[in-house]
Amino acid sequence: MMAFFRLLARNRLALAGLVVIGIVVVLALITPLLPLADPDVTDTPNRFQPMFSAGALLGTDHLGRDLLSRLMWGTRLSLAMGFAAAVIAAVLGSAIGIIAGFYGGRTDNVIMRGVDMLMAFPYILLALAIVAALGPGLMNALIAVAAVNVPFFARNIRGITVGIAHKEFVDAARLAGMRNREIILAEVLPNVLPVIVIAMSTTVGWMILETAGLSFLGLGSQPPQADLGSMLGEARSALITNPHTSIVPGAMILVIVMGINLLGDGVRDALDPRLKSGALSRPMPATTVDRDGPAPAARTDSLLDIADLRTEFRVRNRVYKAVGGVDLHVEKGECLGIIGESGSGKSVTALSVMGLVASPPGVITGGAVHFDGQDLVGARYEVLRSLRGRRVAYIFQDPQATLHPLYKAGDQLIEAIRTHEDVSREAAHRRAISLLKSVRIPNAESRMESYPYEMSGGMRQRVGIAMALANDPDVIIADEPTTALDVTVQAQILSVLSDLRRERGLAIIFITHDFGVVGQLCDRVAVMYAGRIVEEGPTAAVLRSPQHPYTSRLIDCVPTLGGGQRRLAAIPGLPPVVDRLPHGCAFADRCDKAQAECRAGSIALAPTEPARKVRCLFPEVAKERSA
Numbered sequence: 001m002m003a004f005f006r007l008l009a010r011n012r013l014a015l016a017g018l019v020v021i022g023i024v025v026v027l028a029l030i031t032p033l034l035p036l037a038d039p040d041v042t043d044t045p046n047r048f049q050p051m052f053s054a055g056a057l058l059g060t061d062h063l064g065r066d067l068l069s070r071l072m073w074g075t076r077l078s079l080a081m082g083f084a085a086a087v088i089a090a091v092l093g094s095a096i097g098i099i100a101g102f103y104g105g106r107t108d109n110v111i112m113r114g115v116d117m118l119m120a121f122p123y124i125l126l127a128l129a130i131v132a133a134l135g136p137g138l139m140n141a142l143i144a145v146a147a148v149n150v151p152f153f154a155r156n157i158r159g160i161t162v163g164i165a166h167k168e169f170v171d172a173a174r175l176a177g178m179r180n181r182e183i184i185l186a187e188v189l190p191n192v193l194p195v196i197v198i199a200m201s202t203t204v205g206w207m208i209l210e211t212a213g214l215s216f217l218g219l220g221s222q223p224p225q226a227d228l229g230s231m232l233g234e235a236r237s238a239l240i241t242n243p244h245t246s247i248v249p250g251a252m253i254l255v256i257v258m259g260i261n262l263l264g265d266g267v268r269d270a271l272d273p274r275l276k277s278g279a280l281s282r283p284m285p286a287t288t289v290d291r292d293g294p295a296p297a298a299r300t301d302s303l304l305d306i307a308d309l310r311t312e313f314r315v316r317n318r319v320y321k322a323v324g325g326v327d328l329h330v331e332k333g334e335c336l337g338i339i340g341e342s343g344s345g346k347s348v349t350a351l352s353v354m355g356l357v358a359s360p361p362g363v364i365t366g367g368a369v370h371f372d373g374q375d376l377v378g379a380r381y382e383v384l385r386s387l388r389g390r391r392v393a394y395i396f397q398d399p400q401a402t403l404h405p406l407y408k409a410g411d412q413l414i415e416a417i418r419t420h421e422d423v424s425r426e427a428a429h430r431r432a433i434s435l436l437k438s439v440r441i442p443n444a445e446s447r448m449e450s451y452p453y454e455m456s457g458g459m460r461q462r463v464g465i466a467m468a469l470a471n472d473p474d475v476i477i478a479d480e481p482t483t484a485l486d487v488t489v490q491a492q493i494l495s496v497l498s499d500l501r502r503e504r505g506l507a508i509i510f511i512t513h514d515f516g517v518v519g520q521l522c523d524r525v526a527v528m529y530a531g532r533i534v535e536e537g538p539t540a541a542v543l544r545s546p547q548h549p550y551t552s553r554l555i556d557c558v559p560t561l562g563g564g565q566r567r568l569a570a571i572p573g574l575p576p577v578v579d580r581l582p583h584g585c586a587f588a589d590r591c592d593k594a595q596a597e598c599r600a601g602s603i604a605l606a607p608t609e610p611a612r613k614v615r616c617l618f619p620e621v622a623k624e625r626s627a
């Protein structure tokens with residue numbers, strides 16, 4: 001709740017709306033306690049007194065009634081009517097929407113066709129028809145306004161519920177034996193509640209206007225009772241001669257509706273889960289760079305050289321140091337593996353290379369990424385855009401999520417080719433077929449016409465690889481591309497990548513948590529822990545004799561086939577949270593060799609043997625392993 005108010009307070013306009021509505025609501029609540037004249041007592045000799053007259057601060061109306069008193073009582077009534085109509089419409093509409101969306105099928109059809117019929121009428125005509133049928137009066141106007149808004153809530157909430165009703169946690173609740181009523185209350189309702197609140201906050205102003213509209217037409221509050229609409233209606237005939245009688249209620253309606261709408265927008269922004277990180281804006285096209293020192297020079301003349309890269313997430317008052325000074329390089333035709341536990345910073349490192357970490361909340365705070373002699377950290381967006389996909393391409397873990405579900409695989413490949421190259425559609429089509437063949441997709445011509453959902457996971461991932469290859473890049477960054485696939489398909493994908501590397505001289509950065517995959521594909525491996533490289537070296541050497549205790553424990557976690565029964569040595573404890581990294585070695589708390597020195601200060605990634613480095617004061621002594 002506090003977080004909600006903090007987010008709301010960041011939006012100045014919403015804050016202004018909150019203050020205005022707060023003042024109006026408080027005034028409306030204390031109206032009976034204020035020393036005001038009776039709002040209904042007429043005094044015709046003193047009719048149409050101007051503003052600031054003695055005894056009538058805002059003047060009097062056509063019957064000599066005190067306008068200030070009528071305004072206060074009228075505001076009280078209009079607010080109460082607007083809020084009551086919003087609550088009734090929200091409760092009824094949401095209940096209808098949840099039932100339709102949750103049960104689906106015929107129930108959904110019958111309910112939603114009824115809602116469609118209601119929505120087919122212009123809402124004001126519908127409201128007039130309801131009041132005409134029920135008779136004029138405040139309660140009937142309230143019923144009419146609530147009724148015409150029920151379909152709006154029903155439609156919105158039904159849409160959200162349909163999505164939720166098919167989620168795994170609802171299936172899990174069913175499997176746990178919960179009844180539908182319980183599932184609706186415990187699983188669905190909490191998920192749609194923010195949407196209901198958002199819809200209410202943005203429509204309550206509208207409902208106040210609608211109730212005022214009915215009262216203006218004489219169908220809402222009846223004389224002598226004042227509400228803002230009826231005050232306006234009564235002042236209509238004196239609009240030219242005594243405009244203050246219209247201006248007073250009109251200005252109040254304007255203030256209330258503006259205040260509620262500004263507040264409603266703020267509530268929507270603060271409750272939207274995508275904006276929870278505190279950003280009330282869309283992510284930037286490239287990661288924000290806020291370097292706290294000069295850019296380091298390239299340390300090697302490699303194709304891609306990452307030097308002291310630091311990326312963090314600034315979420316409210318917390319700073320998550322996801323990447324804390326990473327040095328890596330990859331040569332043409334080389335495959336570098338990055339391995340580490342979940343959350344060690346592998347993906348953020350990879351995404352930082354091309355400025356793809358979402359900002360906010362991500363910020364690159366230091367280091368450099370030299371590609372072909374150019375520093376990409378802080379490079380202009382146009383530079384990054386021209387390199388993305390053309391010289392440095394990505395393959396992600398879930399091709400289902402990266403391929404557009406509504407476009408054919410072939411069209412997506414053609415689009416990827418034509419984004420960077422001015423070629424005809426026919427030429428791009430031919431190239432797309434040859435790309436599909438190069439990743440060993442059988443019947444490439446007919447597969448061009450397939451939608452992603454018509455393909456298996458392995459096939460989709462091959463399309464993903466073909467897309468990455470579309471512009472003949474120099475580097476491919478593959479972020480766990482085989483994690484979601486079974487071992488046979490994984491082997492095929494790895495062999496495709498391995499062949500492509502050899503044939504095209506591709507450099508590959510392969511992110512994984514599987515040492516088996518590293519052993520099969522990668523020339524060198526870098527082991528990451530808590531945002532830093534803790535060991536780096538040729539794959540065979542690292543697998544044979546790991547030097548960092550973490551690498552050693554990580555290898556011990558890998559089950560071996562045919563090695564007889566052995567106890568799998570899980571690593572006790574959890575990696576540290578990256579907003580509270582310890583001094584010294586981040587692995588010390590889980591390491592059985594840790595000494596006091598390990599916790600004293602930062603430890604450098606020091607060279608040990610040729611081409612090997614380790615960040616440890618007490619590295620493992622070489623003991624040969626059967627890899």
Ligand SMILES: Nc1ncnc2c1ncn2[C@@H]1O[C@H](COP(=O)(O)OP(=O)(O)OP(=O)(O)O)[C@@H](O)[C@H]1O
Pocket residue numbers: 313315320321322340341342343344345346347348349361513578
């Ligand atoms: N938007 C974010 N806000 C705050 N922290 C984040 C955000 N995105 C990532 N992180 C943090 O950054 C760290 C590194 O995440 P990253 O995704 O790079 O890990 P990973 O090693 O690739 O893990 P996995 O194998 O599960 O993909 C994690 O501790 C994560 O909690």
